Amino acid sequence: MTQDIGRTERRAVRRLLGASFVDFLGSGLFLAFSAVYFTGVVGLAAGQVGLGMSIAGAAAIAAAIPLGRAADRYGVRRALVLVHALRAAGTAAYAFVGDWWGYLVVVTIITVADQIATALTQAYVAEIVEGNSRVRVLASYRTVINLAISIGGPLGGLLAGTGLFRTIILANAAAYLLVTAAFATLPQSVRTEEPAPVRRGLGVLRDLRLLSLACVDGVLQLWQPILNLAFPLWLAQATTLPNGLLGVLYAINTVLALVFQALIARHITSLRAARRYQPVAAAFAAAACLLFWYAAQSIPLALFCAALVMLTAAELIAVPAAWTLSYAFSPDDQRGEYLAAFGMGRSVSRYVLGPILITGMLQLVGGWTWGVLALLFAAAGIIAPLTIRNADVTRSATS
Structure with missing residues (x-):
């Protein structure tokens, strides 16, 4: 996958894949018990959880283009650092949610961050590698994601049996902080590019x-x-x-x-x-x-x-x-x-x-x-x- 790209690019790709493994190991772990946590611990009804997710999804769709435009302006890597920091903060906040409105705020922040992170990761790959190598890197990225989730899901199910939901959530947030730190140390771009001009309107x-x-x-x-x-x-x-x-x-x-x-x-x-x-x-x-x-x-x-x-x-x-x-x-x-x-x-x-x-x-x-x-x-x-x-x-x- 990386043999046809340079040494600097290979190093950036390896660090990206390593950070992504930690990222989705945590995601798989949390998803395995999230429904039980929100209904059994926080005390929300299943319909409230579903409604919150739907509203959060609509917000993510609405925010996609403005956030993508901002990333073009200020730098994709910088945007990814901010997005992962928000995911870490939002995940930690799940441990302290006590009602539906609090849940709605946090799930909206996390869902918006999760959705734009996918596009920004793809944009970052385009900055560090060229041509056909981009799709090959993304294929490796997706393989790493599937591996991490396949480990994190069963592990989350086992840990849920301990009842230490909030402790696990805070540990997950700490893992996202590691991901944030990893993105902060990645190169801004292997190739020098002019910043995008300010864009307004429908674009x-x-x-x-x-x-x-x-x-x-x-x-x-x-x-x-x-x-x-x-x-x-x-x-x-x-x-x-x-x-x-x-x-x-x-x-x-x-x-x-x-x-x-x-x-x-x-x-x-x-x-x-x-x-x-x-x-x-x-x-x-x-x-x-x-x-x-x-x-x-x-x-x-x-x-x-x-x-x-x-x-x-x-x-x-x-x-x-x-x-x-x-x-x-x-x-x-x-x-x-x-x-x-x-x-x-x-x-x-x-x-x-x-x-x-x-x-x-x-x-x-x-x-x-x-x-x-x-x-x-x-x-x-x-x-x-x-x-x-x-x-x-x-x-x-x-x-």
Whole structure:
């Protein structure tokens, strides 16, 4: 992954990956018991927790472009240091939340910081490496994330049994401070670049070609709420399979992502490849939806396994395709703003389409939800290559 970049870049990449491992080890640990903590310790109702997350998600979408624009102006690395410091402070504040309003403030701060951190990390990678190496570095970054979460999740579940929730949360906040310190010592940029001029007005929102790309990607990124929401709800609602199988089934996704993400990403580092592979990702996702639907009628365990393989294949293709496209259509002096705007499609999938379309429709129309999702993926697969072909690349990109 790093053999085709220089020594300074390799050092920066290794430190970025190390900091990211600590970061998502903590995230996995907290997510494993967060619902129990907020409902059982803080005393919030499940509906209050969900409402707070939805409001926080809307705030993250609204804040994405202004924060990306500020990062372009003042420096991506500086922005990342601030973002991770906010995450550390917000996580520590969770230990002292006592009511819904306090929870809402803290979850909003953390969600906004989490969402912009993804775009800014991608922008920072673009500053320290060039060309095809960017997608390869991000593939390694995502592999590290999956490994860290796969360790942090079970560990968090075990630690939750001790009942020391606030102690664990404060330890997690301390880990985020280490991440902040690591980003503070990373180079500002290997290449010298002029600071972006002050920008006002709609900016990237006038760029309809980028927004159309973000919309298509938003549909393809529905794999995430399907994996985290729809699949476990459907297993519990429509089959007699024990809920204990969820961990085993999730392991299919985790193992495949760890083994194959970097390998697949190597083949999707050009605009031409992204255009070719996005419909493939859509086809895999549509097939997964149909298998989930049919699983309620016949051989559920085998079909759930097959569906998760298909869904993971869609994930492992759609994610690097999104990286390649977002880099190719982002001007160098507006990279933070453009990458943040492109990421809004993913945020809408996670916070709007996922909870409303998937969970709501599963309750109202049951299995037909999978048919609707399959049609959405099929439409995205048809539209994706047309959208890319009709857009002008804003900077040099391999094709």
